[in-house]
Amino acid sequence: MKIHLRSALFLLLVGSLAACSAAQPRTSGIKPGEARQELVEGNQRFLEGGMRSHAWHDESIMQTGTFGQSPSIGVLSCADSRVPTEIIFDQGVGDLFVVRNAGNFRNDSATGTFEYGVEALGVHSILVLGHTKCGAVKATLAGEPLPGHMSVITAAIQPALAKMDRTAASDDESPEPIAADEANVRWQMKQLIEGSELLQKALADGRLTMLGGIYDVETGGVRFLD
Secondary structure (H helix, E strand, O other): OHHHHHHHHHHHHHHHHHHHOOOOOOOOOOOOOOHHHHHHHHHHHHHHOOOOHHHHHHHHHHHHHHHOOOOOEEEEEEOOOOOOHHHHOOOOOOOEEEEEEOOOOOOHHHHHHHHHHHHHHOOOEEEEEEEOOOHHHHHHHHOOOOOHHHHHHHHHHHHHHOOOOHHHOOOOOOHHHHHHHHHHHHHHHHHHHHOOHHHHHHHHOOOOEEEEEEEOOOOOOEEEEO
């Protein structure tokens, strides 16, 4: 199995290098160790109305379409429509490698996606981004059964909130929902690493940095978790 995986990744990497051999594509240009600062500055531009990612929109489309993608930062974000990931960080086409689902939770698909990003595309940072007033987190805190497949979401978030008080789940002004959003981010960060030998090795080798953050849906600001 490991041999087949390495062979597949080798072919992906060779294909990417071959596609780029004729000319050098424009990359996101975010160096290892600078991901957090780039995201902080991009979010500040978003807040101040000075966004510039569309200034090179056409160039990015042509470059990534011809030479392929080379994103620097992966993001596990919530599917909430109030959290448009590229926009809130003022990033454009080809800059971020994004996985979104309700509750920004880790699953096998997310793990495999980030493994591919790190091993084949050069992703060197992964941000797990939660947000305030997250419906998936509040539903998990409430502990009520959900119809259809929605229980998959709460089941993935529940371990992160196991020790939290569920009595204040419906009160947006109480500290519990905000603390729960943070707890979920930290838990999903941990699950991403613990569930992947490839990501563990990349982290140990210094090829990967993990970040956590909370987006405020009322202000538009992102607060990074230390």
